[in-house]
Amino acid sequence: MKRPQENIVNFTSIIDCVAALDVDSHVKLILYSLGRATISGEAFVTHLENLIQHFPDAPIVLITDCEDAAEILKSLDWGVRGYIPTSSSLKVALEALSLVEVGGTFIPASSLVSSRKSIMGTAENKSCQVDGMFTARQAAVVDALRQGKANKIIAYELDMRESTVKVHVRTIMKKLKARNRTEVAYITNNYANLS
Incomplete structure (x- = not known):
């Protein structure tokens, strides 16, 4: 795939990147x-927050040796828009970058498929314990999380403060032994499908 002539700038650290480029720079994409x-x-997390703060409109794509599904899901929770394993071919990597540039999100299906068994096993074990675990308000928050709603939207729809929603989300995650919102949605969706 041929890419148009673009300015590609390489930095050895996040500090160098932020120091060299100002907020007005037209950064189309960050490959970390x-x-x-x-x-x-x-x-x-500190580096990611720094990049997001300085370049809020630039999508961030990770390139990494790790192909663990839990790592991929965590990165998406933190706002990463692409996750390219170093085992990917150059063609796949370039197509992934193109997808992210036009507003899409890329994650490697092969990593999720290879991790599916461990994810499914964990979710099935946890889903059996969900029944009767939540208060009515927590159950409403769980339903909103399953729909992918942000805390601000959940707070508005359930007529509560955003800080209260955050407390409910932390409590729900603790009860389910989930590491992130995506895992909460997955576990509770799986439970709903079994019921």
């Missing part, structure tokens, strides 16, 4: 190479 590092580290 993690190598063998994982997104679970505190440094990654």
Whole structure:
């Protein structure tokens, strides 16, 4: 695939990137190479927040050696729009970047398929314990999470403060032993399908 002539700028650190480019720079996309590092580290979250703060309109794509589905889902929760494993071909990587540039999101299906068994097993074990676990308000928040609604929307629709929604979400995650909102939706959707 041929790409139009573009200015591609390489930086060895987030600090260098933010220092060199100002907020008015027309950054179309940020490709963040993690190598063998994982997104679970505190440094990654700090770097990601820094990039989002300085370049709010530029989608962020990770390129990493890790193909773990949980890492992929976490990255999406943090606002990453593309997740390209280093095992991907150059053609797939370029197509993924093109998809993200036009507003799409890319995750490698192969990583999710290979991790499906562990995800499904965990969700099935947890889903059996969901019945009777939540108060009426928590159940309403769970239903909204299953629909992919943001905290602000949930707060508006359920006539509560956004901070209260956050407390409910944390409590729900703790009760389900879920690591993120996506996992809460997955576990509770799976439970609804079994009922």
